[in-house]
Amino acid sequence: MTETNSVFETRSLSIFYGNFMAVTDVNINIPRHKITAIIGPSGCGKSTLLRAFNRMNELVPDTHIHGEVLFEGQNLYEKNVDPVEVRYRIGMVFQKANPFPKSIYENVAWAARIHGFKGDMDELVESSLRQAALWDEVKDILKQSGLSLSGGQQQRLCIARAIAVKPEVILMDEPASALDPIATLKIEELMQELKQKYTIVIVTHNMQQAARVSDYTAMMMLTGETRAGTVIEFEATNKIFTRPSDKRTEDYVTGRFG
Amino acid sequence: MAKKNVNGLNQAPGPERPAMNLKRRKRPGENVIQSLLFFAGFFSIFTTLGIVYELGKEAWLFFRLPEVNIWKFLTGTQWQPHINEFGILPLVSATLVTTAIAMLIAIPLGLAAAIYLSEYASKKTRNTLKPALEILAGIPTIVYGYFALTFVTPLLRTIFGSGIVDIYNTGSAGLVMGILILPLIASISEDALNAVPRSLREAAYGLGATKLEVAIKIVLPAALSGIAAAVILGISRAIGETMIVAVAAGAGPNFTLNPFKAAETMTGHIVRISGGDLSYDSIDYNSIFAIGLMLFFMTLTLNIISQRFVRRFREVYE
Numbered sequence: 016m017t018e019t020n021s022v023f024e025t026r027s028l029s030i031f032y033g034n035f036m037a038v039t040d041v042n043i044n045i046p047r048h049k050i051t052a053i054i055g056p057s058g059c060g061k062s063t064l065l066r067a068f069n070r071m072n073e074l075v076p077d078t079h080i081h082g083e084v085l086f087e088g089q090n091l092y093e094k095n096v097d098p099v100e101v102r103y104r105i106g107m108v109f110q111k112a113n114p115f116p117k118s119i120y121e122n123v124a125w126a127a128r129i130h131g132f133k134g135d136m137d138e139l140v141e142s143s144l145r146q147a148a149l150w151d152e153v154k155d156i157l158k159q160s161g162l163s164l165s166g167g168q169q170q171r172l173c174i175a176r177a178i179a180v181k182p183e184v185i186l187m188d189e190p191a192s193a194l195d196p197i198a199t200l201k202i203e204e205l206m207q208e209l210k211q212k213y214t215i216v217i218v219t220h221n222m223q224q225a226a227r228v229s230d231y232t233a234m235m236m237l238t239g240e241t242r243a244g245t246v247i248e249f250e251a252t253n254k255i256f257t258r259p260s261d262k263r264t265e266d267y268v269t270g271r272f273g
Numbered sequence: 274m275a276k277k278n279v280n281g282l283n284q285a286p287g288p289e290r291p292a293m294n295l296k297r298r299k300r301p302g303e304n305v306i307q308s309l310l311f312f313a314g315f316f317s318i319f320t321t322l323g324i325v326y327e328l329g330k331e332a333w334l335f336f337r338l339p340e341v342n343i344w345k346f347l348t349g350t351q352w353q354p355h356i357n358e359f360g361i362l363p364l365v366s367a368t369l370v371t372t373a374i375a376m377l378i379a380i381p382l383g384l385a386a387a388i389y390l391s392e393y394a395s396k397k398t399r400n401t402l403k404p405a406l407e408i409l410a411g412i413p414t415i416v417y418g419y420f421a422l423t424f425v426t427p428l429l430r431t432i433f434g435s436g437i438v439d440i441y442n443t444g445s446a447g448l449v450m451g452i453l454i455l456p457l458i459a460s461i462s463e464d465a466l467n468a469v470p471r472s473l474r475e476a477a478y479g480l481g482a483t484k485l486e487v488a489i490k491i492v493l494p495a496a497l498s499g500i501a502a503a504v505i506l507g508i509s510r511a512i513g514e515t516m517i518v519a520v521a522a523g524a525g526p527n528f529t530l531n532p533f534k535a536a537e538t539m540t541g542h543i544v545r546i547s548g549g550d551l552s553y554d555s556i557d558y559n560s561i562f563a564i565g566l567m568l569f570f571m572t573l574t575l576n577i578i579s580q581r582f583v584r585r586f587r588e589v590y591e
Contacts, residue, residue, distance in 0.1 A: 074478060076395065103481025113472035116495050116588035126480035129490070162589065173476070180480055 022047050022184055022214045023068055027082035029243070030063050030072060037063045039243035041082075043233055045184075050206060050215045052225035052252065055235030056267070060244030061218040064235070065186050068216060069105035070098040087183075103130060106177035110189040112169035114161030114176070119144075119153050122161040122172055126180045139179055147175035148205050167198025174205065178213075185209065187217040191224065203228050222268055226256050234264045328569060331562030338556060346563065352526035352542070354557050361567060363528035367536035368571075371447040371518055372511040374532060378451025379507050383458030384500065390459070391466035392488040403463065410456040418520030421449035426521065429533070437533050441523035444532030450517050454507045461506065465499020466492055470590060495590050498583040505579040509572045515540040539564050 021044035030038040038060040045051050045068075053061045063072060070091060072078045084091045091101055114122050123140045132139065140157070144150040149171040153164070161172050170190055177185055187206075191199040206215055206228050219225050225232055232255040234248040248261045259265045336343055340357040349360015386406065390399050425445040430438045438444070469492045477487040493500070523535025524545055537545070543561045 069479065071475065071479065074475065099481050099483050101481075102479055107475075107479035109472060109475060109479070111472060113470075113476045115473060115476065115491060116590040125490070126477075126482065129480075129482055129486050160589070176476075176480065 020047050021045055022087065023216075024085040024088075025067075025082065026085070028064075028067060028084060029081040030060070030067055031079050031081070032075065033077045036241055036243040038067075039239070039241065039245050041246050043246055043249045045214065045216055046231060047214050048210055048212075049230040050210050050217060050228055051231045051233065052229035053216065053218045053233045053235060053246075054220075054222060054225045054267075055244070056237075057220070058244075059235045059237050061235055062188050063244070064246075065188055065216060065218045068184070068186055069102045069107055071102070071107065073098065103180060104182055105184045105186060106180065106182035108170070108173050108177055108185060108187045108190045111193055112166060112173050114164070114169050114172050116160060116162060118158050119161050119164070119172060120157040123175050123179045126176065130180060143175040143179040144172075146178050146209070147171045148201065148208070149175055165198070167194050167201060170194060170198070170202060171205065174202075174209075178209075182213065184214045184216065187215060189218055189220060192220060199224070222256075222270075226252060232256075234259075234261070234267065236263055236267070325569070328562055328566045331559055332566040334554070335556070335559035335563045338559070340556065350528045354560060357556075359560060359563075361539075361564065363526035364537060364539040364542050364564060365567070366528055366530060367443055367518075367522065367526075368512055368538040368540070370443045370530055370532055370536070371450060371514075371522060371538055372508060374444060374447025375450035375454055375511040375514075376504075376508060378448060379454040379458050379511075380504060382451075383455045383503070383507070384462055386455070386459040387462035387466055387500075388488050388493070390463045392484065392492065403460065406456045406459055409452070410460070412453075414453065414514065414516040415520065417449050417453050418446075418517040421445045421517055421521035425449055433533065439523070439533060439535045441521060441535035442533050443518075443522045443536050443538075446518045446520075446522035447532065449521070450511055450514055453514070453517065454510055457510060458503045458507045461503035462496070462500045465496040465503070468499065469495045473590060494586075494588045498587045501579050501583045505575055508575055512568065512571055512575075513540060515544050519544045539568055 023043075023045035025041045025043055028038065028041040029036060041064060053064060055061055066072045067080060067084055068086075068091075072080075080092060086101070086105070090096070115125060117125065120140055123143050124136050127136070127139055141150060141154075144153060149168060152168060153159075153172075156163075161169065164172060170193075174185070174190075191202045194202065203224065206217070209215060210230075217225075217229065229252045232250065232252045233246045234255060235244050236247050237243065238245050238247065248255065248259060248264045250259075255264060256268050259268060265271075335341060336346070341359055346359050346361055348362065349358060350362045351358040351360045352363050390403055394402065422441075422445070425448055426438070426440065426442065429442070429445055430440075473491055473495060474487055477491045482491070518538045518541040522541055523537050524541070525535065525537055526542065527534060527536040529536055543564055546557055546561050549557075
């Protein structure tokens with residue numbers, strides 16, 4: 016992977032909650048316009064690592080990092096970097112769909128509006144909803160509350176909302192874990208569409224999902240005496256699932272533990 | 274030894290179970306608890322009904338008197354019982370002026386304090402400030418009354434001139450009442466803001482919203498019903514507040530909206546009349562029940578309006 020083709024590059028990244036080291040020494044490159052999955056057992060710091068990419072961790076008091084996270088070559092944790100700008104360019108979709116208690120239209124338009132969008136709002140809302148494969152289902156009920164939709168639709172609304180501010184990266188934190196298989200399939204199909212335009216990083220518990228959707232996979236595990244999570248293997252997905260080089264990865268992906 | 278259960282399967286070893294009996298058992302304790310809970314719930318309703326009955330009965334004694342005309346009662350601008358003038362407007366206007374001034378202080382400051390505590394303050398700051406704020410609400414209102422009369426009024430007279438500001442005035446009573454109500458509004462609003470799920474805040478932050486945008490445009494609207502409840506409670510408290518206005522606002526009905534003039538509020542008048550030497554059944558005595566009934570209707574109307582408002586604008590997040 017060459018430098019220019021990676022969107023993110025972490026250098027000796029460690030993440031702390033107070034004195035507790037949750038993630039240690041992560042060195043990975045996230046490739047552009049690909050889907051990168053982060054997998055691993057519960058509590059190994061997958062979400063924590065994901066949230067380091069858009070500085071969401073610091074919403075929890077006392078969180079800090081060591082090392083660097085380069086985004087397009089620029090360290091996100093430099094003193095003069097504004098986390099608001101970072102999150103504007105690096106969108107996020109959460110585990111549990113969390114639409115605003117506002118209309119479907121307003122859910123999509125809200126962020127564009129606060130960022131001073133001057134263009135045709137109706138058009139932006141429509142194109143975002145189309146990209147999230149939700150337009151046909153909601154075009155007649157745009158005034159209804161976003162919470163009136165089903166769980167899968169709500170999650171696609173959250174994706175549309177993230178797309179509307181035209182981010183470069185979309186981080187997804189187990190976006191389908193609360194959905195039924197059909198809604199999950201829709202989200203996965205959608206991700207394949209989205210990777211044409213966006214770089215996607217997804218945390219998932221579901222190894223089949225990682226195998227189905229991702230191009231690259233980062234395998235995380237608790238290691239060492241500190242029991243902090245780290246990436247033990249980062250490879251093309253088909254290699255991770257067929258010829259892993261780390262024994263622990265093999266045990267995990269073949270279901271021998273975890 | 275292993276026994277067979279109904280399905281013919283081996284039962285786990287352990288103490289023998291009693292023979293199956295699915296008949297409904299009597300649980301007298303449940304009924305006792307249930308009726309106690311029912312009684313507790315309806316106690317306040319019975320009390321309210323009792324109050325309404327008593328108010329209505331005495332007010333009826335007032336309104337059927339030949340000297341009293343209900344239309345003149347509602348629209349008259351003179352309240353002078355000794356010449357049989359019973360126009361409630363001077364008392365209502367004083368109540369409205371003190372309430373408006375109090376809310377002008379309490380709503381913006383209370384809301385700002387609530388937003389600060391819930392969105393900006395660190396956990397430690399919040400755990401210190403919130404109890405401190407609630408202590409303010411625990412100060413006896415008579416103390417606030419003298420604070421208004423001996424500190425705020427002289428201050429107003431220094432600023433605006435003693436020719437303009439009366440010694441007793443609705444302005445200083447209203448200002449101090451605002452300080453009294455501020456913690457009430459701040460505390461209840463803060464609870465409402467705090468109850469807004471973290472996931473909504475995260476969603477907004479994840480879209481690149483600033484702290485202020487998250488607080489004002491996401492959290493505040495989602496907490497609107499709780500905040501409206503806080504405001505209504507505050508207004509009801511202001512309308513009903515008695516000691517501060519009795520001490521600092523003035524002791525004579527005066528039909529004016531000027532906050533620098535002395536004027537007697539509805540509660541202030543009730544307190545003064547009932548404190549005097551009155552015989553039961555005198556017209557003065559009966560008149561205070563009519564004023565009380567009016568107070569009751571004012572707060573009732575407010576509650577109804579606020580319920581409508583909340584239903585219309587609330588953003589339901591669950």
